[in-house]
Amino acid sequence: MGPAVTLVEDSLPTARKTRSAAPATRGRRPGRRRENLAGYLFMSPWIAGFLLLTAGPMIASLYFAFTDYNLFNTPKWVGFDNFTTMFDDPRWQRSVEVTAKYVVIGTPLKLLLALGVAMLLAQSRRGQAFYRAAFYAPSLIGASVSVGFVWRSLFSDDAIVDRTQSFFGWHVGGWVGNADWVLYCLVALTVWQFGAPMVIFLAGLKQVPRELYEAAEMDGAGPLRRFWNITLPMISPVLFFNVLLETIHSFQIFGSAYVVSNGTCGPADATLVYTCYLYQQGFQNARMGFAAAMAWMLLLAVALVTAVLFWSQKKWVYYEEDAR
Amino acid sequence: MGTSRNVERRTILKAAGASAAALGVAATAGCGGGSGAGDGTVTIRYSWWGAEERAQKINKTIALFEKKYPKIKVKTDFQTYASFWEKFQTQAAGGNPPDVFQNAVTFLRKYDKRGILLDLKSQVQAGNLSLDHFRAGVTKVGEVDGKQLGIPVGSNTMALVIDKKVFEKAGVEPHTGWTWDDYFKALKTIHDRTKVAGDTGYFGIMYLYDLYLRQNGKAFYTKDGLGFDKADLTEWWADGYGRVKAGIVTDPKVVAQDFPKSSLSAGHGASEFTWDNFTVRYSSEGDSTYGLAPIPTMDGKHTGQYLASLMLSASARTAHPKEVAQFIDFMVHDPEVGTIMGYDRGILASTEQYAAFKPTDAVNKEIAQYEADTAKAGVLGTITPHPSGADTIEAAFLRISGDLGQGKTKVADAVKQFFTESEAAFQA
Structure with missing residues (x-):
């Protein structure tokens, strides 16, 4: 104010x-x-x-979160019961495992791709605006239910992914019905939406002063060296921002898991991401107290991860202002 | 200065007024408006689950009803099965369930316990709804502890739906009184001769396991719990998983991909246990010819079958119990409604409608024949209770057996998990 x-x-x-x-x-x-x-x-x-x-x-x-509540009864105070049942619940453990796997695999892949493409697009060339728009477009539509359906059909038996894989002699069948593969189908969907972090990287890359590169080139630094010693430190605040945003975002995955699995979060709980389990417990099984406790656990987990990221930034994020 | 202040204030007031108005509008919209109009016309809300085809038929019957009762307007809403119950639960919890809705036995006790269902006995006594002229015993399905919580629109029974072409090609002929051994041998023959899995996953179907248990003098449920023990289920699931491995039951990976289509109509299995009135679905989904076969038995006679039913129930909170009762009465007794609906929701429950509808197509004829044969064989028993939580348990049974089929869970763990989840569902 x-x-x-x-x-x-x-x-x-x-x-x-x-x-x-x-x-x-x-x-x-x-x-x-x-x-x-x-x-x-x-x-x-x-x-x-x-x-x-x-x-x-x-x-x-x-x-x-501290009550037994099924939507119809008066909530009954149960203390930490919901939390203790949660830790003993194999499906809850499963949902944590699935979500962690999704975050740990999906987020770095997405950011790597975003940074790579951003670096290619940072150079001036013909049709630049078109490429930027084209790579950004999936971020706009990726979260929609219809794309989830398209994804489901792309990764089914005898669909394009299966056929391409089989062409190279790698027979897996459709990923959608395969408990070992279906999560990668979701990872692919999030990686495909690398456009949003890419735009942010692009803005960051534009901020790096040209002189630094010129000076480095004069001193005989190759492209890798320039990337490692100039680009990366200079865009580290942007990188930090993207890591933070995408990590938090990944933890909250729901729509794609729900649609690709046709609302079952299966097969064999392979796409039982955290929010999906929360939804099943809350809205299908009417265990609202348990679901609320789950939601608060998610908040705590995300807060913890965020705190760790913020703590770590001293070690690797470079703000120009500090140097002054 | 003075003027500018005034302008400011006026603008603020306008803005405040606009936001208050917006909130007001939102609040009114939230209430859903009143259901009664000045001229004595009342509006009742009716929702059900089912496909587009059912909706078209129901809309026709509603048009008939509104013609006969011009003072009652019916507002409709429908979803698929799972979405319907999710939405219903939320609406009911918010004190705003539809006035009248489709219901099934699995949900009776659950919503009775929560005080959502209207006991229609009082409306029967008031003469707004008749319980006469029903086929023998079907109204029993809607009874809980002496209360009439649902009025059946159609009856159905579990059956085995088969892909006739595949069975023929394999030279397998199902027959009345065949045993489980015969059945599984048939599946193997089918798989050996046609390379098609014989069944799409019998061991995950709660209603079938119920029949199997009934054949063995037990049942899936007692009045307030499970009617079998861990050893029973371990055997059932271990056998099932063994048959998936052997290839005579469809690979659950394939079933998951076919969903929401059935693997039977997708050509990935030769038979499937389901409700007899669902045969219609296979014919419209798949390319083959489908027929009904008897349920396998233990002793060559008892199938454990019983008549279940889809019902119409009313909300205990409805502002128009009389109109709702008139609506239900019309929907279950009017002969013309019967000819429009056919066997979409099971064999028509009232004698008026049963007599009015003469099936002309092969599928509906077969359903009628199946229930007639089943009744004649004298195998129909009385329905065992479905305690509150049965719906959640049905879903868990299917899901966990799917995990098991994919080889993701050991049988012992799956059984343990199922018993834990059932416990929670009964308590919820």
Whole structure:
């Protein structure tokens, strides 16, 4: 709030400033209060939305996490029971395992591809705008249900992926029905949407001063060396941002797993990602207390991973400002 | 200064007014509006699960109803089976279930326990709904602890649907009173001679295991729990998995890919246990000819079969119990409704509708013949109870057996997991 108010006052005509300078000590206060009130009023739809649709449900879900609640009964306080059953539940463990695998494999692959393509597109060449748009497009449509269906058919028996693989003598069959392969089908879907981090990388690459490369080239540094010693450190803040965003995003995977598995999160729980299990427990089995506890565990896990990433940035993220 | 302040205030007031109005509109929309209009017309909400085909038929029957009862309007909604119950559960929890809806025995106790279902006895006594003229015993399916919670629209029974062409090619002929040994031998012959798996995964079907247990003097459920022990299930699943390995039961990888289509209609299996009225589905999904065969037995006689039923139930919270009862009455008794619906939801339950509909196509004729034969064979027993949680357990049974079939779980672990999940489902 503070800076915003200053900005408004600075932009006021000088005439008014001088005129109101004298009675400022008396007249300011009610005026500012009124301005604040106006600000809050303008924000009121958002505040109401936040309180009713975000904060309220969050507090309620925190309470439900410690209760036995099936949507129909009055929630019964059970302390940490939901959490202890969770740790003993093999399907919960399975969902953690599947999600971790998805995050650990999918996120780095996606970012590597995004960075690679961004570096290719950073050079000026003909049709650049077209390529950027083309690579970005999957990020816009990738989360849709219809793409999930397309994915399902691409990775079925005797569909294009199966045929290509078989052509090279590697017979796996469709990935969709195969418990060992289906997760990679989801990984492929997220990697395909590398356009969003790519655009951010592109912006980061544009910020690297040309002189650095010129100087390095003069000193005889090859392309790899330039990438390692100039590009990577200079874009490390952008890289950090992308890692953070994509990791958090990956943890929340739901739609693609739900659609590709036709709502079963199978076969054999192979696509039972965390949110999918949460959904099954909450909305199919009506174990809302358990589902709420699961949701809070997810929040804690994501917060923990974020904290670790933030802690690690001292070691590898370079901010130009620090050097000054 | 003064003027600019005023302008500001006016703008703010306008903005505030607009947002208040927006919230107001949203709030009204959220309530779904009243269901009664000034002229005495009432609107009732009716939802069901099923495919587009069923929806078209039902819409025709609703048009008939609205013609006869011009003061009652019917608002409809339908989904697939799983989505229907997810939505219903949320609506019911929010105190806003549809006034009248399709129901099945698996859900009766669950929603009775939660106070969602209207006991239709009072409407029967008030003369708005008749329980007369039903085929023998079918109304029993909708009874729980002396309450009439559902009125059957059609009856069905578990059956074995076979791909006639494959069976013929393999030279296998199912017959009344055949045993499980005969059946599994037939599957092997089919696989040896045609390379098609004989069955699409019998060991994951709760309703079939129920029949098997009934043949052995048990049942899937008791009044409040499971009617079998871990040793029983271990044997059932270990045998099932062995048959997947042997190739006589369809590879669950293939079943998962065929889904939501059946592996029988996809040509990846030669037979499948399901409800007899579902035969219609196979004919429209697949290219072969499909027929009904008897359920295998232990002793050459008892199949464990019983008549189940799809029902219409009403919400205990409906504001229009009388109109809802009239609606149900019309839907189950009106002969014209019977001719429109056919055997889509099972063999028509009331005698008026049963008499009115004469099947002309081969599939519906076969369904009628099947239930007539089953009844004549005297194998139909009484339905055993389905406690609250049966729906969750049915899904868990199917899912865990699928894991098992993929070789992802050992039989012992699968059995343990199933018993743990059942325990939780009964308590929920």
